[in-house]
Amino acid sequence: MTAPYPRLALDKALAQADANLGQSLERFYDLLRIKSISTEPAYRDDCRRAAQWLSDELIALGFDASVRPTPGQPMVLGHDRSAGGAHVLFYGHYDVQPVDPLHEWATDPFEPTLMPAANGETHIVARGASDDKGQLLTFVEACRAWKEANGNLPLSVSILLEGEEEAGSKSLGPFLDETASELKADVVLVCDTDMWDDVTPAVTFMMRGLCGLEVEISAASRDLHSGVYGGAARNPLQVLTTILASLRDDEGRILLDGFYDGVEELSPDVIAQWDRLAFDGDAFLNKVGLSTPAGESGRGVLEQIWARPTFEINGITGGYAGEGFKTVIPAKASAKVSFRLVGQQDPKAVCAAFKAHVEARLPADCSATVTIHSASSATHVRTGTPHLAKTLRALSEEWETDAALSGNGGSIPVINEFRDRLGMDALLVGFARFDNRVHSPNEKYDMSSFTKGIRSWLRILDKLADGHSGA
């Protein structure tokens, strides 16, 4: 349909984004094929390749971009400040989670596969399709469409793409400090969160923090035969399970000294706001085969996943794991555990309390090592800003429904880094869905998340440019 009056820059950009879809998907698939698993040293070269690929794309788009080495995985940083005026910094991450258990994938995790879904959607299935390659590309492809349609972006844009988000973002803080003058913008846009539901976009304003730890218990100097030593030899798997079981009571309360310091009860305001969201906790659980909230007794599902701290065991390794049976008493056993933090909980204090809890419960002949993989506090984004109001309006226009202001149970610690090191507010806008199997086998991104995500960013850029984008 041709507009009866000169088309606005936004309309042109939206049409260009739609016209680009085939090629945008090709680029998406190319990026998905790169095995950029940041936590596994074997994939170090793949991470570098992903960074180079993104840098090349940004350069082709007219950005002044480069791969910036760090002690860990490299950053990609690019700028297009030709428009002047308002300035946004976009943040995303190109690294992905490991793929195991590999046998549970229906397709090769690094060969993107289109799959029709029962609801008429098309799923793009691959590791990183949702977290975060598809999400970050919605922004890059929006920039492309705008530039192809209008020559220039409507505002200054910097893009920072990290390669260690799944590995604790160890290099990010120092990098932000070193490049502070380059990065300083009006606001940080982050695309690593979920929609409210399949049809309702959301801006996320609160997220839990995360302490990710690993504990290894050692006892005998070698694996022992339980027939010979069983009864007299200390079994580290038994010590480990006893310690882990001691961290949570029957009511789901976490039994770590001082753990609830800084945890606040929901205010009546927040309760009222959340009630308006009409979140269906039963449906949320039913989708993944569950029916009963497993967290602290007497608290609703939404409160449990957004506003309450947790303790989870994310993996245990020890003893014989093959087929059949082996009567071994292993020399050591280890667990990966995590705490989600809310309010003012101090991640350093939680890590220290965990270490003390373990050490206080070690029987004779046992030693423990505790490794901290990540330690970040909960995040709250300011909600009264004009950037937020514009973003909510842009999202509501694209999705033709009121955008939600949403909590999130996960953790995006970089938000705190941008606030603390650069004094910048963040806007968390994401198009992922709850059922994207992020961090699981068969991760997917919906085609509409990708296409409407690109279009949403065009509308957001237009609004944030504050009228400078008119034809």
Add this chain to the structure above:
Amino acid sequence: MTAPYPRLALDKALAQADANLGQSLERFYDLLRIKSISTEPAYRDDCRRAAQWLSDELIALGFDASVRPTPGQPMVLGHDRSAGGAHVLFYGHYDVQPVDPLHEWATDPFEPTLMPAANGETHIVARGASDDKGQLLTFVEACRAWKEANGNLPLSVSILLEGEEEAGSKSLGPFLDETASELKADVVLVCDTDMWDDVTPAVTFMMRGLCGLEVEISAASRDLHSGVYGGAARNPLQVLTTILASLRDDEGRILLDGFYDGVEELSPDVIAQWDRLAFDGDAFLNKVGLSTPAGESGRGVLEQIWARPTFEINGITGGYAGEGFKTVIPAKASAKVSFRLVGQQDPKAVCAAFKAHVEARLPADCSATVTIHSASSATHVRTGTPHLAKTLRALSEEWETDAALSGNGGSIPVINEFRDRLGMDALLVGFARFDNRVHSPNEKYDMSSFTKGIRSWLRILDKLADGHSGA
């Protein structure tokens, strides 16, 4: 040194065994190179090859031998009844334990390697070197030496070699029933146990039983991201650790309903006998880097490993086990656990109590499957028999010290099968040592276990033949 009088058949056989050593070792190495891991289906052909290799050896020795198929791994059965008179049935097993963790092996587990030890001994390092290929070959090589030296064995010998001992011996019972008339002998000789210490041989007269079980806990229909679901979703690793931790109290007592039914306190006789053994519990633990008995409070090391029942966790699998960290809530988690049984404890009742214990503690949204890998009761061998007296005497002569009558914390369930199905007593004579790393990486057999083991069997055969073996 030449004897001044006509050499006895035994002396000739002993000299022949010594002369055979080089070739005996070559045969031992050939057998060790066959990867006969019975618990892993991938090694099925290797198990068949090991059986065929053994059958061919027995045939070459003049035995009427063959490989006998079963629904599981095949049996090898051979007879040399040309001597008439006394008749012994030897039992051993050619299957071995899995080798993982492979990276902890200093050498290829299936390429036997000679290693000098600090005490002047030479170790033969390979999976199965001790359990049970080295041990079973001591008997086969003894038969060879006797026949080569004297033409005929001093008594009738049948040899039964199993391929499923490490996998629960599922085919053994039916096979014993089917071949009862072929197998019936005066006594069963079994070579799968330890020496008392490095210089003292032993006949084992009591062994604990074993329930080997696997429990898998399932919750959500797929792995979940702990950021999205953590707090509200049930974590099967948490359920599993809580259940496993609930099975043992702070005093090391096992908290399973009815578990101690049939467990008897040591009689004053047994206590007095064990005191005479002068077992050094501290040294036993120190050898493997431990110092404190970990079993039930108030009981000595020997009692804990021989006469008390145990609960052990032999392996846990669930969640993310790779490098780095993954904030996953796994859909399922599993553990391999075992109970060692003593006295009159009923293995079926223990397995049922474990299943009930798990099921009674499952929270909402969880299911559990419990698989029984093995269930055998404790074993007591009659101690007043002439066979035992002769065997103790033969061992004492070879090792030039009084042989011990020893308990054993492990389990050789086949002993019960021979008693219950064929009405035969067993004599458990073994030349393994406590530090052989059986079921662990770097399993070894001492050269002297092999050489003096062969010589010990020659002396035992001579005594059991009851004078028929004179020159």
